[in-house]
Amino acid sequence: MPPDTIDPRIWAAGFEATFLRKLQGHSPLDAGEREVLRGLVGRLERIGPRAVVVEDGAAPAAAAVLIEGFACRFKLLPDGRRQILSFHLAGDGIDLQSLLLGTADHGIAAVTDCLIAWLPHNALRAAARAHERIADALWRETLTDAAIARQWLLNVGQRDAYSRLAHLFCELGVRAGAAGLGRSTGFEMPATQVDLGDATGLTPVHINRTLQRLRGDRLIAQRGTALTILDWPRLAGAAGFDPAYLRLRAA
Amino acid sequence: MPPDTIDPRIWAAGFEATFLRKLQGHSPLDAGEREVLRGLVGRLERIGPRAVVVEDGAAPAAAAVLIEGFACRFKLLPDGRRQILSFHLAGDGIDLQSLLLGTADHGIAAVTDCLIAWLPHNALRAAARAHERIADALWRETLTDAAIARQWLLNVGQRDAYSRLAHLFCELGVRAGAAGLGRSTGFEMPATQVDLGDATGLTPVHINRTLQRLRGDRLIAQRGTALTILDWPRLAGAAGFDPAYLRLRAA
DNA sequence: CGCCCATTTGAAAAATTTCAAACGTAGTGG
């Protein structure tokens, strides 16, 4: 059960407004199924920026759901190079595949302050067994995750720096909009230029110069960690962005 | 039911020796469950090199399983650039995610002559519903698929051309060995240099020169489409290869 | 104020791409 340091009404509302909302974006759930899922929430955890939520190679006994904040998944090379595999917003199940795979093949880290809800594997498995639509929703969530990884592979493998960054911002915009966190043309983008480099397979130096071009071309603007997309059609055009892979209803 | 042009004993043996073997590499299935899966095989299809098995954006009513041959999944950019997302050997379920996602977010193409078994979605869904371990096996198969995509993202995003190719060959070797198709140090690798370029995000020209270096360094040898890994430890070292992500038993 | 951290800048080096053409081999048809 959630620690008494966090008001249950707060996290229940957050869980409903983020994770359940996200699942229902692609899979229907009735009130009973939602109640079952709410009942799964075990420990809640607040972690600070850059903290590692799940260590690469670990075998967690619970799946992490992001309730607040901005996080990323990553893989590390022995020499310290890091590839960010995905960014995550409130509502994302960031660890669901650990339910079946056991050990993690990548790490998960907070980018900002985050609130994590842990759903114990055994309870989650029981819920999936008992409710077919819960199993479907979870499976679909991991499949969407895989679809994003494939899209990133295309991004990193084939597009130049300019389109790569443009594509990343389009994705984050659409996802933020769908998650109810700001508009798709204006949202929080707290990743540093180093993070962006690790996500796109580019050097921070090159990210910096490419960002300057995107700003100079009046496609985006940044104020602190707030990113504004000034010209969505042209940015999406430069990115070759098609949101279909995100599997969102109203996209 | 399978067309009479293909001897049922042949395909039944092939299905057993490839796909069921693959599933059982990570998920236990009893005789009854195997029988259920065998009963799902609908149409069988032979296709020639470069033929497209599933069109990007299509909504197939059956999932494809590769029984013979070598295939790839890919995404295309409007300007013709292509990113290969994965290579597939006999036994791979190459289309399972379509079961839940509906429309495909990428294409599937044959590299060599291929034999495809189609498992109708409705029958597959019914089998998954009725047999929890079948559902688990299928889900796990799609999760492994996602793990490979993540590994490729690291590959393309962070490694240089030399390690990228080395890593790809290590992966194919281990998978070929596990699938019972030759040894991990000697197997069929029918992808052309253009294919390899599309898989690694490099130019065919650069692939060619990098291949020459790998051969010159006595790490690999090629005779026709047969690839021999001459020095596994050094190749794996150059690649930074760790087979854990493939989730194979004896790896 | 001083420190930390992220961003920015400059210049040279390196990796990779581009363009263009040649080469080799296998298969086809005369």
Add this chain to the structure above:
DNA sequence: CCACTACGTTTGAAATTTTTCAAATGGGCG
């Protein structure tokens, strides 16, 4: 058997993108 074609591989040289290295700048915070 030879010419011809198709396709994948190989080569060369220049252009470009991206990285590397090193240092400066700037904002936020204790």
